Amino acid sequence: MKKDLKTLALARLSGFRHKTVKVPEWGNVSVVLREPSAEAWYLWQEVLNGDGE
Structure with missing residues (x-):
């Protein structure tokens, strides 16, 4: 099945490893585990390092 550009761009899991x-x-x-976005990863690192707040 060939996918067009619009379908790929709007796919909710595109761009994320899952x-x-x-x-x-x-x-x-069944549940889908998704890799966090770059922003979410950065914010989580701030929480872990005590830089947040």
Whole structure:
């Protein structure tokens, strides 16, 4: 299936590494784990290093 540029640009997971996993504790539902954006990663590093606030 060939995808056009608009479809690729609007894909909610495009540009992010992601993995679908089943969670036994939730009745084996499938969830998508997504890599954080660069901004989210930067903000998380501030929290870990005590620079936030």
